[in-house]
Amino acid sequence: MMKSLNRQNHPRPQRPVRILQFGEGNFLRAFVDDFISQLNEKTDFNGSVCVVQPRPHGRVKSLMEQDGLYTLLLEGKKEGRATREMRIIDVIEQGIDPYTDYPALLQRAADPQCRVIISNTTEAGIAYTDELVTLDVCPQSFPGKVLAVLKHRFQTFNGTLESGMDLVCCELIERNGDTLKEIVCRKAREQGEPQAFLNWIENANRFYNTLVDRIVPGYPKAQAAALEDQLGCHDAYLVKGEIYHSWVIQGDPALRSVLPLDQLNQNIIFTDDLTPYRDRKVAILNGTHTAMVPLGLLGGLETVKETVEDPQIRRFLEAFLKEEVWPSLNFSESELVTFTHDVFERFENPDIRHELMSISLNSIAKFNTRDLPAMRHYYDTHKALAPRACFSLAALIVLLGQRKSDGTPLISESPEVLACWQDWDENQPQATVDALIQLPLWEGQLASMDNLAERLVQIIHSIATLGLRDALKKEENA
Template sequence: MVKTLSRANYPDLPFYPERMIQFGEGNFMRAFVEWQLQQMNKQGLFKGSTVLIKPRNQGMGPRLDQQDYLYTVLINGIMQQQLVNDREIITSVSRLINPYTQYDDFLRLAENDELEFITSNTTEAGIAYDPDDRLDNGPQKSFPGKLTALLYRRFELGKKGFTIIPCELIDRNGEKLKEIVCCFAHEWNLGESFLKWLDEDNIFCCSLVDRIVPGYPHDKATELEQELGYEDKYMVMAEPFLLWVIEGPEWLKERLPLAKAGLNVRVTQDMTPYRERKVHLLNGPHTAMVPLGLLAGLETVEEVMTDPSFSRFVNLLIENELIPMLDLASEELRSYASAVQERFNNPSIRHELTSIFLNSISKFKTRLLPVMQRYHQEKGQWPELMTLSFAALLLSYRGDRLQRQDSPEVLAIFDEAWSDQGTVAQSILSNSNLWGEDLTQLPGLVESLEANLRQLEVVGSRAALEHRIGVM
């Protein structure tokens, strides 16, 4: 019988005062931001904890209170050819507030002068405006609504503002969040002086996060608990690689000394190149490998990378179709691409293709389609591998494919298109709601996709892929 993870069982673990508020209590943030606070705390550089806010009134969420807000982060993988296998009890979470049952506690955070940072990860869906949110019927439904209420309380108390660093994977996340907060400030008639305070006393930083966090290690939890010597329902597995790019002022390096603690964190004036590099060279190959891999019966990124044909596909995709289309120094791109391949090869992490497959249409649109179009403009032809993957994606969204997971609207568009097999590519590409434009206007794309679809259906994903990598 293993013991539970609690402060009573581990009385020597340190406590830190609250210096940060975080909207979202998901796996990613617990293995990313909280893990980094822990690294700073161990070196005496931050000496602070974060208070987590449950952003939605849905499900129980992690009952971290049952473990006194302690949990384990397991870092596993290969980094610069070195095997990393670290385990650490994280002590940088002070408590979790559920604003749906503890709204007063939530607003009371505004009174604490030691709180100076706010972070968030509420998924891509979280930074959204909800017209039904009001100041006086809290808790507001949306994350920006809750944040506006908290900021307004802080303003009313005459206190200094916050440094706000959202981590949602949407472009210009800090700007979008500020825009919605300002929108609520207008809608709720919070006054010009609040808007001025919002603008002058608070900083909304755009940021880009990068770390693969598959979450709770279901496949080896029992074995790990035996090894750790305690039961932990909220342990999180993550890879060793980490990058956090924050668009913010120079002084942030001192106030939040992440880089000083040896962490791969860049405070910069312009994060665009980092975003382009990550979205196209890491998320792009992920998005491209998934429909082909799933159609071939593969289940994980590791299976893709240990399969000679599929790993050659990934390599050629990066080398021939992605890197030449990106406007960054090629040395930097190559070194990032090589780190990405090392990360994809991580044998310790089970990264399910189905989890990457979720909402793949919008992912293909932002991560691969712009590069495909650039390639076509420059070379006058469609890139073989991305086009094959695009066709595999259309096939994977056919109604009989059980792994597809997307919004009901997107699935309905595909069901309608697949009702006539002869015009499926034409019908899907012409739908501007999916792509933001009518893709049938791009010369030769429909024909190319139709040919790829036919081949995928006749010979299957593996043979079609092997044919492509053989001819390149």
């Protein structure tokens, strides 16, 4: 029987715990903990992580059966070449299940060397719940646990400014750090915490908004046996991610004095405003995803990789970005060229099979947030309709009209959106187009574009009579 990965077969130095990490899932282990490992290797950081299980049913206990050790596999394209990296991550020193050992969490909160909280508790984790936070019973919510940690730390160090913490949120919501701070402060006020404690939360602690990006498929089941043969031991916590990464951190630059990520020479950006970076990611990466889904599926393709490697659709997407999306973003052309190049390398990753159907869910709402801003910018700038955004939207309308063999919609959408297709006829699509344009989610933005409905109907007729490929060719030659 193969031995398991642990300290006996992979010794590691003992380092002081400098980070309290809420979340033991794949993303944090393949992203944040990788960078902490690199800090130990390349700088004088010399720190380790205490992982806190954010939910009652988690995996901290089994992770610590491997002494917190696990193998990270990164695969993808880098500078045009297939790249593969594999390394053992050894930064997790302690794991705490606060539901069974709440005092251990409070004890770590009182550690003067533990200055940073990092979290990824999913989008649902940073949410307000009506609960009384005490130092006797573990709070259920993540913000409740943060309030308890801060309260115990405040009491332990008599509210000194130096005892404050840096809280770095990685949850995929806008203003993640600001939102956590608002909820923590609200809960503290509502349960009558003293004003001195409220002032300390505000003045001694720093909450950071961040934007994180790395695709992490998780446990590589198909590769696990071969990888373990290579490692020479069993690793139940193998985790696979893509080579690409991006981490944008907004807030007080003082974070770099306790977490010197800027010394890694990685794609980690400190800024006083991450909005442009979020807009760029949403428009170029996510917006291209949404634009390609109907083209790929109607064109007989199944995956993102197949779609971006299809010459006809690739030309369409590159022109869509360069002529309609880039002008809406506040970056230099060279920055946009580099970012777009990286995005397409990620799309072409041979080690990740990204199904178009899997990203087709709620495509109308996604078009609204991802593609409409650039479409509107083009219209306001040129006093004309954005041709490729219009084609993609028209193709999406056709796709949403398709049905499975049992008569149910091929693509999952909200009932409010699908109601627009109740009398769908691709040869007479006017009623669907009119209903779609009037949906409240657009806030009147589509309805105010002159001749949009007429143009969408024209493209739908073209796709219905010629097929996607020839309709696209017709648009290219127009």
